[in-house]
Amino acid sequence: MIEELTRGYLRAVDQVLPGYVQGLYVVGSAALGAWQSSASDVDTVIMTSRPAAGDDLARLAKIHAELPRSPHFDGVYLEPELAHSWPTDRRAVPFVVDGEFTTDRPCGELTPVLWLTLRRYGIRVRGPAVASLGVRVDPEQLRRYNLHNLREYWQAAADGFPADLAGVAPDAILDAGTVSWFVLGPARLHYTLAHGDVISKAAAGEYLGQLFPEYADLAHRSVRWRAGEAERFTATDLITAGDSVHAVADDAWRRFGDPETARPLAG
Structure with a gap:
């Protein structure tokens, strides 16, 4: 499925804009070996031969x-100048999230985590x-990005x-994707x-359970749902x-944050 989608995109773009896409790299869950057909997108970094003109964008x-x-099929487009600077300032570049192509808004995908994933995986x-792209990741920038x-x-x-959730019954069934997103993402x-590396959402479930055993059951259920198993989540689960x-964020700020700006621990 991943190869079919990327090859289909390249056929289409080569036909309409010959020579425009010079590099295509898969990142995200597929690169981390944790792609799930029921829950994952195909995330990419696309390197172009020139800045996009109006006709190109259309x-x-x-x-x-x-x-x-x-x-x-999601991704960010990098023109030649940006493919040497590896920006993390969320500038407006063409990008695709949830299949929606966007050109006129800041690109929140331009992060140190994206470049770390590209460089390593x-x-x-x-x-x-x-290995020949020269992808640069500044450790301090990576730390601050994740904390903030x-x-x-x-x-x-x-x-x-x-x-x-005020007025919502504790046992009301909620969207599983939303609950799983908040369970696995911060971990x-x-x-x-903690490790200067990137892990998949599935691995994050195991990590969360080790870090805070009281959330292990919810983490494992979230991982099973992403793998296609029948799991249901309630309003209580979202709380x-x-x-x-x-718990995860406060612990991260306590361990890795700047003491003068760290948020007080909950409780």
Whole structure:
């Protein structure tokens, strides 16, 4: 499925924009050996021969609109200058998330974690070998990105769970993907802070269970759901997931953060 989707994209773009895509590298769960057909997208880094003009963008939008809707073919486009600087400033570049091609908004995919994944695990489909790309990852930038992402995205979202679920029955069934997202995501960032490496969501479930055994059952259920097993999640599970977000993030700030800016530990 992964090869079929990437090859299909290359056939389409080569026909419409010959010579435009010079490099294509698979990252994400597929590169980490944890791709699940029921839950994973195909994440890529796409290197181009030139900056995209208006006509290029229109043609790319059409190509992405005609690709299969499941799994999504996602990725970021890097013009030649950016393929040497490895930006992490979320500048506006063409990118695709959940199959939607976007050109006019900051690209949140441009992170040190993306470049770390590419450098260590990227799978070449087209272009030079990954080792010859000169991908640079600044350890301090990686540390700060993960810490602030834990606080500003994950904890900020989890803070809203009690209000969002006010009046919802504790045993009400909720979207499994949402619960699993909040259970597994923060643990991946914690692992990167602790080990300077990247792990899959499946591995993050095991890591979370080791880090905080009280969340092991929810973590293992989330991993089983991603593997296609029939798991159901309730409002109580989402509240517990929010608690795990705070536990992981506060522990990360305590261990790896700057003392003067660390958030006080919960409880």
